[in-house]
Amino acid sequence: MEPRAVRMFRRCIIFSVLCLISVNGDYFSAISELEKLLDVETLIIEKFDAYLKRAQEEQANIQRFLNQIDELQNDRGDLEEYFANPLNSFITIRRLVHDWKFNVFDPVFETSNYDTYKSSLSDSLEKIKQYKGPSQEDLQGATRALLRLQKAYELPTDQLAKGILPGEKYQLNTSLSASDCFELGKNLCQIKEYSYGSEWLLEATKRLHGEPLDFISPNVTDIEILEQLSPAFNGLGNLKLAHKLNNEILDWEPDHEEALENQILYESQLAKERILGPKKPVDVNQLTEREQRESFQLYKRVCQGELRQSPRELRNLKCWLSHQESPYHIISPFKMEQLNLDPYVAYVHEILTESEMQMFKDHAKGRMERSKIGQGVNSTTTEIRTSQNTWLWHAENPWLSNIIRRLEDFTGLSSESAEPLQLINYGIGGQYEPHYDFTHDDGYSVYGWRGNRILTAIFYLNDVALGSGTAFPFLKLVVPPVKGSLLIWYNLHRSTYKDYRTRHAGCPVLKGSKWICIEQFHVGGQEFRRPCGLNSDVGKFDDLIDI
Numbered sequence: 364m365e366p367r368a369v370r371m372f373r374r375c376i377i378f379s380v381l382c383l384i385s386v387n388g389d390y391f392s393a394i395s396e397l398e399k400l401l402d403v404e405t406l407i408i409e410k411f412d413a414y415l416k417r418a419q420e421e422q423a424n425i426q427r428f429l430n431q432i433d434e435l436q437n438d439r440g441d442l443e444e445y446f447a448n449p450l451n452s453f454i455t456i457r458r459l460v461h462d463w464k465f466n467v468f469d470p471v472f473e474t475s476n477y478d479t480y481k482s483s484l485s486d487s488l489e490k491i492k493q494y495k496g497p498s499q500e501d502l503q504g505a506t507r508a509l510l511r512l513q514k515a516y517e518l519p520t521d522q523l524a525k526g527i528l529p530g531e532k533y534q535l536n537t538s539l540s541a542s543d544c545f546e547l548g549k550n551l552c553q554i555k556e557y558s559y560g561s562e563w564l565l566e567a568t569k570r571l572h573g574e575p576l577d578f579i580s581p582n583v584t585d586i587e588i589l590e591q592l593s594p595a596f597n598g599l600g601n602l603k604l605a606h607k608l609n610n611e612i613l614d615w616e617p618d619h620e621e622a623l624e625n626q627i628l629y630e631s632q633l634a635k636e637r638i639l640g641p642k643k644p645v646d647v648n649q650l651t652e653r654e655q656r657e658s659f660q661l662y663k664r665v666c667q668g669e670l671r672q673s674p675r676e677l678r679n680l681k682c683w684l685s686h687q688e689s690p691y692h693i694i695s696p697f698k699m700e701q702l703n704l705d706p707y708v709a710y711v712h713e714i715l716t717e718s719e720m721q722m723f724k725d726h727a728k729g730r731m732e733r734s735k736i737g738q739g740v741n742s743t744t745t746e747i748r749t750s751q752n753t754w755l756w757h758a759e760n761p762w763l764s765n766i767i768r769r770l771e772d773f774t775g776l777s778s779e780s781a782e783p784l785q786l787i788n789y790g791i792g793g794q795y796e797p798h799y800d801f802t803h804d805d806g807y808s809v810y811g812w813r814g815n816r817i818l819t820a821i822f823y824l825n826d827v828a829l830g831s832g833t834a835f836p837f838l839k840l841v842v843p844p845v846k847g848s849l850l851i852w853y854n855l856h857r858s859t860y861k862d863y864r865t866r867h868a869g870c871p872v873l874k875g876s877k878w879i880c881i882e883q884f885h886v887g888g889q890e891f892r893r894p895c896g897l898n899s900d901v902g903k904f905d906d907l908i909d910i
């Protein structure tokens with residue numbers, strides 16, 4: 364048992380932390396926000412624990428009092444004889460005047476201690492309410508994240524519901540209840556993902572009849588499932604099944620208003636079909652236009668590890684210790700691993716220290732916001748990029764100077780035109796779909812003298828249990844995050860023309876959370892460090908732009 368003082372201290376700390384943080388919700392796009400939710404829950408549990416303890420003590424007192432009176436009444440014997448004893452009369456009268464009031468009526472009916480305690484509880488809860496908890500939008504976001512995982516890694520619904528992932532190494536060790544599956548199915552139908560939606564609803568039915576009554580979440584009913592499932596099958600173009608399930612609702616509840624309305628609708632549609640022939644079946648694949656594109660399919664296969672370079676393609680790649688012509692690194696060389704030669708992609712291992720990685724994470728506290736795509740006023744949040752981020756300006760964070768110098772030493776580039784570092788955290792299903800880091804014009808209109816992004820450098824700040832590699836679909840390459848390592852690649856040809864082979868992505872996080880820090884080097888200032896070649900490169904690999 365934790366000593367009382369320690370518990371009190373912990374409670375104070377959690378509480379003051381909660382009072383200090385201002386939270387913008389958006390719990391589904393990063394793990395860091397979800398952690399705060401658990402702190403709030405801990406606090407609520409502690410407050411209610413104390414409340415229940417107090418209430419139970421009160422109840423035990425009342426019960427003890429009632430038992431005593433009961434015993435007394437049983438022992439009283441003959442009434443006349445009993446009251447003949449003056450002490451008994453006194454005790455009885457006193458008891459009715461004082462004891463009942465003090466022991467029973469006051470605690471139960473009056474606004475004495477019981478209520479005072481309640482109001483002090485509600486005062487502390489009021490403070491917790493300032494903390495914005497997850498909303499319906501967050502639940503939708505979390506649903507979409509699971510859907511992304513299902514789509515990207517082709518996870519069967521029944522397996523995911525049981526917490527079973529492909530491969531044996533990592534499992535989720537959690538399984539979803541009937542109410543969880545129902546919530547997922549309902550939310551998916553709301554966004555017209557009827558195919559997956561109906562699978563989750565059917566999973567809910569299976570569980571509803573197979574699982575013991577769920578204490579934690581409210582149990583869902585057969586009718587509630589049918590209410591979602593019938594329109595879902597209608598959405599999938601299976602009118603007959605939709606009609607059949609709708610009739611099942613009416614068997615349970617003949618006055619069910621919505622089902623009665625749907626019955627008329629389905630029957631008139633069925634009658635039409637009998638005359639005109641059945642409607643064209645709806646495509647149950649449910650892939651959006653974006654998801655159907657070849658590049659997205661490549662992305663999926665690379666993230667899954669299904670599409671990779673052959674041993675023949677890999678044979679010219681090397682690993683070695685290199686000081687990259689920097690005198691600082693003669694004694695402590697970089698641990699280099701080439702991943703692709705053209706365009707050049709390389710991995711450098713153990714480049715950050717434990718304390719540097721901690722500094723990044725400390726910097727993130729309270730600063731992370733939902734990531735956007737696009738520049739300046741045109742930037743927006745989108746499903747294409749689901750993460751949170753914050754920026755670290757070089758001048759405001761002098762502790763970064765060693766890290767920036769290390770980057771310069773390794774790449775040979777100047778950081779004078781580089782962007783502030785960007786710290787990024789991806790939560791469940793968090794991803795960044797295939798994109799280019801350069802802008803499609805020559806870069807000068809957006810970045811001025813700094814020109815386009817010449818090289819991207821990604822520090823991985825943690826290991827991720829499953830998924831979340833940095834994927835290059837055209838290079839058949841996926842780079843798994845390894846804590847403390849750095850990934851670099853050139854986005855531009857030697858002439859600074861855009862290299863369309865560098866399309867890349869952050870695969871969805873399947874298990875864990877992914878922390879990275881990105882530096883973007885620009886063309887400005889590299890004139891003598893990386894001089895242009897003699898080829899113009901214009902038009903090279905342009906056919907890859909629109910796959």
Ligand SMILES: O=C(O)CCC(=O)C(=O)O
Nearest residue numbers: 795800832833868869881
């Ligand atoms: O998350 C990743 O691995 C890639 C991130 C990325 O490409 C970007 O932020 O531009």
Ligand SMILES: [Fe+2]
Nearest residue numbers: 798799800867
């Ligand atoms: Fe990128």
